[in-house]
Amino acid sequence: MPATAAAPRPAASTHEILVARNVHKSFGETEVLKGIDLTVTEGQVVALIGASGSGKTTFLRCINLLEEFQQGSITVDGDPVGYVDQHGTRRRISESRLAAQRARIGMVFQSFNLFPHMTAAENVMLGLVKVKGMAKAEARSIAEHWLARVGLAERRDHHPYQLSGGQQQRVAIARAVAMEPRLILFDEVTSALDPELVSEVLGVMKDLAQSGMTMIVVSHEMLFVRDVASHVVFLDAGRILEEGEPHAVFKNPASERLQAFLGRFTDIIGDITAR
Amino acid sequence: MQKTYFGELLKAKWSLLQGFATTVEISAIVIVIGLIAGMIGGLLLVYGPKPVRLLMRLYVDVLRGIPVLVLILFSYYGLALMGVNISAFTAGIVALAGFCSAHMSETFRGAIDSIPAGQTEAAKAIGLTFPQRFAYVLLPQAARRIVPPAINTAVEMVKGTTLLSIIGVLDVLLATQQTIARNYMVIEFYATAMLFYFVLNFSLSRLGAYFERRFGFIRY
Numbered sequence: 001m002p003a004t005a006a007a008p009r010p011a012a013s014t015h016e017i018l019v020a021r022n023v024h025k026s027f028g029e030t031e032v033l034k035g036i037d038l039t040v041t042e043g044q045v046v047a048l049i050g051a052s053g054s055g056k057t058t059f060l061r062c063i064n065l066l067e068e069f070q071q072g073s074i075t076v077d078g079d080p081v082g083y084v085d086q087h088g089t090r091r092r093i094s095e096s097r098l099a100a101q102r103a104r105i106g107m108v109f110q111s112f113n114l115f116p117h118m119t120a121a122e123n124v125m126l127g128l129v130k131v132k133g134m135a136k137a138e139a140r141s142i143a144e145h146w147l148a149r150v151g152l153a154e155r156r157d158h159h160p161y162q163l164s165g166g167q168q169q170r171v172a173i174a175r176a177v178a179m180e181p182r183l184i185l186f187d188e189v190t191s192a193l194d195p196e197l198v199s200e201v202l203g204v205m206k207d208l209a210q211s212g213m214t215m216i217v218v219s220h221e222m223l224f225v226r227d228v229a230s231h232v233v234f235l236d237a238g239r240i241l242e243e244g245e246p247h248a249v250f251k252n253p254a255s256e257r258l259q260a261f262l263g264r265f266t267d268i269i270g271d272i273t274a275r
Numbered sequence: 276m277q278k279t280y281f282g283e284l285l286k287a288k289w290s291l292l293q294g295f296a297t298t299v300e301i302s303a304i305v306i307v308i309g310l311i312a313g314m315i316g317g318l319l320l321v322y323g324p325k326p327v328r329l330l331m332r333l334y335v336d337v338l339r340g341i342p343v344l345v346l347i348l349f350s351y352y353g354l355a356l357m358g359v360n361i362s363a364f365t366a367g368i369v370a371l372a373g374f375c376s377a378h379m380s381e382t383f384r385g386a387i388d389s390i391p392a393g394q395t396e397a398a399k400a401i402g403l404t405f406p407q408r409f410a411y412v413l414l415p416q417a418a419r420r421i422v423p424p425a426i427n428t429a430v431e432m433v434k435g436t437t438l439l440s441i442i443g444v445l446d447v448l449l450a451t452q453q454t455i456a457r458n459y460m461v462i463e464f465y466a467t468a469m470l471f472y473f474v475l476n477f478s479l480s481r482l483g484a485y486f487e488r489r490f491g492f493i494r495y
Contacts, residue, residue, distance in 0.1 A: 066396050096404055103402025113397035117415045117493045126411060127401035161494040172397075179401060 013042035017077060017183050017214045018063065024071035025058055032058050033069065034238040040183070040231075045215045047225040047246070050235035051261060056218045059235070060185050063216070064105045065098060076105055077182050103131045106176030106184035110191050112168040114160040120147060120171045121156040124178045132179070146174035150204045166197030170204055177208065184208070186217040222265045222272050226250060234258050247273055280463045287454040287464075294450030295471060301368060301446070302433045302475070308372040309428065313379020318409070320384040331380065338377035344438050346370040351442040367439040375432050382424045386417035419490035426483030430476045437472075447471055 018040040025033035032055045040046050048056040061067040063074055065082040074081045081101055083090050093101075114123050124143035128134045134142075147156045150170040160168050169189055176184050186205065190198045202224050209215060209228050219225055225232055226246045233243040236257045242249060251273045253259045265272060284291075319331045338346070350373075351366035361369070390413055398408040440449035451468040455461055 064400060066399065099399075099402045099404045101402075102400055105400070107397075107400035109393060109397065109400075111391075111393050113391075113393035115394065115397070115412055115416075117490075127403070130407050130411060131402040159492060159494075175401065 015042040016040070017042050017044075018074070018216070020059075020063070020072070020074045022072035023059065023062060023069050023074060025055075025062060025067060025069040032238050033062070035072070036235075036238075036240060038233065038240070040214060040216060042214055043212045044231055045209045045217065045229045047229035047232045048216065048218045048235060049220070049222070049225060049232060049261070053237075054235040055238040056235045057187055060187050060216060060218050063183075063185055064102050064107055066107075076101065081105075099131070103127065103179060104182050106179055106181035108169070108172050108176050108184065108186045108189045110188040112160070112165070112172045112192070114168050114171055114175075116160050119157045119159055120152060120163065120174075123160075123171055124175045127175070127179050142178050143174070146178045147171065149177075149207075150174045151200070164197060165193045166200045169193065169197075169201045173201070173204055173208070177213070183214045183216065186215060186219070188218050188220065190219070190221060222250075222262075226272055234261070236261075278458060278460070280460060283454070283458045283460055283463075284467070287450075287457075290445075290450045290454060291447070291467070294445055294447040297364075297444065298433070298436050298446045298471075299475070301364070301371070301436050301439065301444070302429075304368055305371040305375050305432050305436075306429045308368075309375030309379045309432065310425070312372070312376035313383050313425075316376060316380025317383020317387055320380060321387045322405075335377045335380050338374055339381070341374075343370065343374050343435050344441070346374055347438055347442060363439070363442045363444045366442065367436070367444050371432055371435055371439075374435070375428060378428045378431075379425060382421055382428065383417070385424075386420040387413060389420055390416050415490075416493055419487065419493050422483055422486045422490065426479055429479050433472065433476055433479070 016039055018038065020036055020038045023033050023036040024031065032053075036055075036059055038046070048060065050056050058067055062069045063076070063081065068082070073083070073085075079101060080093075082098060083092055085091075114120075115126065118126065121140060121143045124146060125136070125139040128139035128142060129136060132139075144153065144156060147153055150173055152167060152170055152174070155163060155167060155171075160171070163171065173189075189205075190201050193201065198221070202221060205215070205217070206224075206228050217225070217229065229246050231243065232246045232249050234241050234249065234253075234255075234257075236255075241255050242253065242258050249258070250262060253262055262272065316331055316335070319327050320335070323331060347367060347370040350361075350370040351363055354361060354366065354369075394412055394416065395408060398412040403411065436444075436446055437448040440446055440452070443449070447468050451464050455464050458464075
């Protein structure tokens with residue numbers, strides 16, 4: 001595990017990385033996002049919390065268009081993701097342009113999704129070589145750098161099935177970070193892990209956060225959210241119900257829904273704001 | 276003079292070698308066309324727009340449901356009546372390749388479909404385009420699942436070439452029958468033909484086993 005004592009967080013920037021406006025998303029008849037507005041500035045770590053089915057994962061997946069959304073807009077670094085407005089009609093952008101946008105948005109999944117036919121290093125190198133057009137030697141040295149950074153220098157030539165869940169997830173993080181994205185999305189990345197493996201992954205994420213990476217994190221790890229997030233957003237039934245600085249939100253939840261939601265965690269881990 | 280097997284084999288060698296060459300040539304052409312068309316067909320079955328998907332599905336299901344012999348007779352006699360004049364050789368390839376493509380399409384479709392959706396999502400997330408996702412992420416993983424049924428189909432195609440002797444393609448079987456008509460050595464020359472088919476198909480199976488081992492490390 002790399003030391004996390006590193007440099008302090010860079011001063012908050014006002015450069016807007018993500019701007020979501022009035023995002024609506026339906027699966028058939030069921031509307032799961034009912035108008036999400038969110039702005040994320042450079043270096044921010046935004047945590048999306050909420051009960052299952054509240055829409056947090058769906059919203060995260062809309063950001064790199066793994067889910068299509070029917071209304072509203074999302075821009076990353078000023079570039080509208082997925083759709084453009086052409087003379088008043090909403091058009092889907094071309095596959096190649098979408099691929100280029102996705103390359104600037106990293107994503108780490110709940111189920112790791114490493115490529116099983118490639119070694120850890122090859123998993124990290126694929127995007128560098130095929131998307132960024134790097135020479136293999138250069139890509140390999142970058143892959144080795146990031147694998148070392150997540151504590152897996154020794155495992156670089158192992159295939160995913162030879163790695164533990166925590167190690168696989170750290171490779172997946174290295175794969176996302178190596179692309180030097182403007183923003184990384186984390187979708188419940190510790191939910192599929194055995195409890196004793198959770199901290200090694202959270203440690204890597206904390207390290208990344210402290211290095212100034214802009215991150216949007218869907219998580220049920222409330223202590224991690226409290227300690228690492230700079231902004232927390234509570235989703236309920238497809239809407240943002242409350243948001244703000246974690247300590248403030250956790251200490252004085254305004255809505256009954258958030259009180260009830262947090263209550264379920266306090267039952268298990270005690271007062272979130274106390275420790 | 277007493278007829279010996281080797282004496283007769285020597286006499287028939289050009290006819291038989293010609294038959295071997297024809298069988299190998301037709302098999303190779305049919306299998307290669309089947310693999311390429313099957314890959315395209317499989318992709319269309321999974322990713323094609325709905326009308327294309329339905330058409331492909333119709334093609335696959337119809338061709339898989341018709342006996343190869345009927346396809347062969349239709350493509351030889353039927354096409355001729357419709358004004359398409361092709362040789363028995365070409366007609367045979369059309370029928371077998373059409374049949375092979377249908378089976379291979381279904382094989383590719385099944386293999387592509389069986390790869391977890393997360394693989395495509397992860398490939399999208401790092402910015403790979405569709406052809407890149409297919410070439411570097413899906414196909415290598417699908418290959419392992421494609422090999423066993425594809426080899427099976429290939430072996431069936433080699434065996435299917437014998438049906439072309441009915442429309443007069445001078446393959447191993449017809450060359451053997453002609454040889455036997457001259458020397459009446461039924462057991463010896465059918466055994467020779469069997470040995471030939473066995474060696475060809477056994478080699479295909481070994482090739483399949485090699486590829487299966489080659490891709491065997493892919494585990495989830």
